[in-house]
Amino acid sequence: MAGKKVLIVYAHQELRSLNGSLKKVAEDELGKQGCIVTVSDLYAMDFEPRATRNDITASSSPGALSNPKLFNYGVEAYEAYKKRSLTSDIVDEQKKVQEADLVIFQFPLYWFSVPAILKGWMDRVLCQGFAFDFPEFYDSGFLKDKLALLSITTGSTAEMYTKTGVSGDFRYLLWPLQHGTLHFCGFKVLDPQISFAPEFASEEERKGMVVSWAQRLKNIWKEEPIPCTPPWYFGQ
């Protein structure tokens, strides 16, 4: 939809991968619609995943930390956010999120979750004060006017991710990401886009995965968010 802003947070090492193709086709399709698309290519940026003292700059003298003798990352990041003394890589990402109407996370599933580089983006960028506060969380989270969508490629086949399969229903593993992270910050979560087992797929099937993602994006602005409740994730 013309004028809408989209941030793609992309976590794959190889642009020629299926993840790279899914990112590219999203840029193209959303661009055609007149959307303004920004990409954070985390590996290309060598994005820092570790949450450390380095995230709080010394710009706010005297002394950057509120309690240097007992370092508490969450507390210090919250204080630094309010004092505008977070490092610039975090501030840059927060600006991109702030401007976005939709954030798409494009990544391969690593251990039923996001790769560490993307976990680090979540740990560091979505800090208290910026993404949530107390009691501004879940439906009242600060990012409540935004949409979020996980676009995931998997190593295992769809058959393994069923209620009776060895890896359980796919929704089970989405809970910490979609509910515990995105919904906690207020995001309205759209259905995930799951491209199963591209390594076992033919070239034609892989092309089909890219095409179906592009097709879906044509009507993405009409989609309703999922009901982010335990029955949706775990109900019979």
Added chain:
Amino acid sequence: MAGKKVLIVYAHQELRSLNGSLKKVAEDELGKQGCIVTVSDLYAMDFEPRATRNDITASSSPGALSNPKLFNYGVEAYEAYKKRSLTSDIVDEQKKVQEADLVIFQFPLYWFSVPAILKGWMDRVLCQGFAFDFPEFYDSGFLKDKLALLSITTGSTAEMYTKTGVSGDFRYLLWPLQHGTLHFCGFKVLDPQISFAPEFASEEERKGMVVSWAQRLKNIWKEEPIPCTPPWYFGQ
């Protein structure tokens, strides 16, 4: 139990934190039992969380990568494991895991999961060939003769983590870690040790959390693993 080997993978920035105290008391108590305890202090090691080409060394010439034109981390790490050309920081951790009878993960909950630095340890250390292969996964995983235990501190109170609480039953969020990661590699998983909301607790209550962890460790070798099935995690 005398002679048993324990690896503690510790992911907190501050030794004077509750996480630091829980790590310390585990070292002390297990040491008293005659166990040989090794600690991987991830922040102190500045452990690399990002899974990149750098993990495959050039020692196996000609050319370290099996397909440099289309980089696939999982495939390359598997090949490098077999050719013994993974970087030394990964090899060092794999040796520690290989020798351990019990691996304890000590960390604060970040976004319903492990901090990115610990996610990176899982992404990089537990590679195919070392921790699992196909069809050697879940009950047949290569680490099937070992125990694993998550010792977690939380920001939220226990009341928020109930079936009817806003964050759902705590077991829901353990699924990707305990089943999707540890069980996938074959680990027998012991009940998690959860220290709820130390930031809202009194000094006395925090000391109680440390004492109860030490008490539990006295009989840790007699514990039975959890039944790692969907009904245990999601059943009514």
